[in-house]
Amino acid sequence: MIGVRAVQRISSTRGFAKVAPHVIPALDRAVHRLTRGKVILSAQMLPGVILTSVGARSGLTRRTPLACMPEEGGRSWILIGSNFGRDGHPAWTANLMARPDARISWKGADIAVTAHLLEGEERAAVWKAALAFWPPYATYQARIEREIRLFRIVRK
Numbered sequence: 001m002i003g004v005r006a007v008q009r010i011s012s013t014r015g016f017a018k019v020a021p022h023v024i025p026a027l028d029r030a031v032h033r034l035t036r037g038k039v040i041l042s043a044q045m046l047p048g049v050i051l052t053s054v055g056a057r058s059g060l061t062r063r064t065p066l067a068c069m070p071e072e073g074g075r076s077w078i079l080i081g082s083n084f085g086r087d088g089h090p091a092w093t094a095n096l097m098a099r100p101d102a103r104i105s106w107k108g109a110d111i112a113v114t115a116h117l118l119e120g121e122e123r124a125a126v127w128k129a130a131l132a133f134w135p136p137y138a139t140y141q142a143r144i145e146r147e148i149r150l151f152r153i154v155r156k
Contacts, residue, residue: 056098085140
């Protein structure tokens with residue numbers, strides 16, 4: 001089995017940033033659907049959710065598999081808009097900014113949540129925790145000019 005450090009090194013590469021966004025979400029959605037919401041493939045390495053939000057421009061329902069950082073014993077989660085260290089914010093972040101009410105699938109449970117974009121000191125503290133949680137986020141931030149968006153989602 002590949003170790004965590006090896007996965008962190010691989011996930012920090014530019015090649016991974018080019019391929020992963022096209023492969024990992026599709027695999028996650030397929031496995032999640034096949035297991036009736038019980039398994040997210042990428043969550044075998046990092047905790048993960050399936051975020052169901054409404055498109056900021058389209059108004060259509062969007063389902064996005066995301067790594068997350070659980071907080072407060074399952075009452076809240078941090079979502080990190082890293083976009084695998086690519087330019088441009090991921091679409092799901094604009095969706096949450098326009099319509100913060102959403103749903104997540106967490107360990108097979110469907111949970112209504114509200115999202116809050118973190119800023120200032122609150123963001124700085126969470127960013128520090130995110131870097132300890134998954135060090136490749138530092139590499140992602142270093143190779144892009146935008147500030148990676150962080151959201152706290154809380155159970156309704």
